[in-house]
Amino acid sequence: MRLVLTRISRKVDDRMTQKIGFVGKSGTGKSVIVSHISVALINMGYHVLQIGNDISLESTRFLNMKEEIVPVLEEYREHYVINIEDYIKKGAHGVYLMELGNVTSGIGCQARGLEMAMELLYSQKVIEKLKLDYILYDCTVDTPCAGCMLTFNKGIMDRCIVVTDETKASLCVANSILSSIQAEVDKAYVQLLANKISSDYKLELEDYSKMVNIPILSMIDCFDEMELCETKRETVFSCNKEGIAADKFSKLAYRLIQESLPVYMTPFSRKDLFLWQQQWKDKGIAHVLNGN
Numbered sequence: 001m002r003l004v005l006t007r008i009s010r011k012v013d014d015r016m017t018q019k020i021g022f023v024g025k026s027g028t029g030k031s032v033i034v035s036h037i038s039v040a041l042i043n044m045g046y047h048v049l050q051i052g053n054d055i056s057l058e059s060t061r062f063l064n065m066k067e068e069i070v071p072v073l074e075e076y077r078e079h080y081v082i083n084i085e086d087y088i089k090k091g092a093h094g095v096y097l098m099e100l101g102n103v104t105s106g107i108g109c110q111a112r113g114l115e116m117a118m119e120l121l122y123s124q125k126v127i128e129k130l131k132l133d134y135i136l137y138d139c140t141v142d143t144p145c146a147g148c149m150l151t152f153n154k155g156i157m158d159r160c161i162v163v164t165d166e167t168k169a170s171l172c173v174a175n176s177i178l179s180s181i182q183a184e185v186d187k188a189y190v191q192l193l194a195n196k197i198s199s200d201y202k203l204e205l206e207d208y209s210k211m212v213n214i215p216i217l218s219m220i221d222c223f224d225e226m227e228l229c230e231t232k233r234e235t236v237f238s239c240n241k242e243g244i245a246a247d248k249f250s251k252l253a254y255r256l257i258q259e260s261l262p263v264y265m266t267p268f269s270r271k272d273l274f275l276w277q278q279q280w281k282d283k284g285i286a287h288v289l290n291g292n
Contacts, residue, residue, distance in 0.1 A: 017127055019118075019156060020256070021137040022193070024163035025173035026054070029195040032226065033163060034138040035062040038095045039237050040253035046133040049088065049096040053114065057099045059138040062235055063091035071101020072120075073113050084120040085129070093237065096130060114139070118156050134257075141177055159189040159260065161217060166194070166201040168277060171208065178212060178267035187262040191217040204280045211276065212267050215260075218252045 022034050031052065038050045052059020060069055072087045084098075091097045100113050114137065121127050127135075137157065160181065164174040174192070181188050194205055197219045209216050222245040229239035236245040268276060 017132050017135060018158055018257070019135045019137070020159045020161060021139055021157040022161045022163055023137075023139045023141045023177055025142055025170040026140045028163050028165045028170050029220075029223070029226075030140070030163040031059045031138050032062065032230065033193065033195060033220065034059065034136050035095075036226075036235055036237070036249040037253050037256060038063070038136055039093045039235050040249045041134055041257070042093050042095055043237065043250065044253065047096070047131050049098060049127075049130065049132050049135045050138060051098045051100065051114070051117065051135065052138045053100045054138075054140050055101060057101070060089075060091060060097040060099060062230075062233070063093065063095050063097055064089060065092050067091075069097060069099045071099045072117055073101045076116065082120070084117065084124055085126050088126070088130075092235070096132070115156055142173060159191070161191050161193050161256075162214070163193050163195060164205075165196045166198060166205075171277070172273065175212070175267050175273050178214065178265050182265050182267060187264055189260055189262050190265060191215050191260065193217045194219045196223045197221050207280070208276070212265055213263055214265055215263065217255060218248075220248065220252075222248055 022030055024030050031054070034050060038048045041048045050059065050063070057069060057071065067089055069089050070087055072082070072084065075082050075087065087098055089097045098117070100117060160177075162174045162177050164170040178190065181190060192205075192209060192214050194216065197205065198221070202219060205216065205219065225240070225243055225245040226236060229236045229245070232239055236243060236249065240246060
């Protein structure tokens, strides 16, 4: 049975806007996931702004309808006084889109760039004007630093969704992100979202979730259908709105907006993460040798 989704409430005060960060290693499919969640929320009747921070402007590729999106940070460095609404485009399905672009090499800080953009959105009353219910940040974090997670202390992010896949590198980055968050706040609204997950890897990720005390929001396993739509440069909602992937993303968006609880995380140290991953690797080898 397909889940029928309806809008839960209308938030009229910009202070009620939920700001959710999706962070993780590049290459995990994070931008595709965020784009589909944005569309799913739009389908539920919410107003959504999606903000990307990659120099490739990858975050808004699915939704920008081939219109150029000028990165905010580039314009701000050149002019210092900008109307930030000029850099917000309304993309496919009605999702508002904004790209930060890249910081100046050697002297910039991506967290400060995001903070600056939010300051402009609030001071110029753009959040109120667009009646935004959700702001979704799509943040590539290959090498986490404490500065990246200062956004929690500054109220830029209300929640953080750490995106990973079944590669060793992406889970290492995810664990480092959790360590960075833990260094800034004792208790945080954090969840794990896994993409391109095979059935063999689900047990390993569930074990990681228990070990570090971080709940799993979802495990996405419909990547074949997603990749087919991606070749057409369309979302699954445009490509096959009655398909399995569209249904799963609708349910994922519904789970995302439900009330979540802050957690005390216990991420692995670098050494303990290596040992834990080695244990699972040995289990996999034994499984193959036993012919199972």
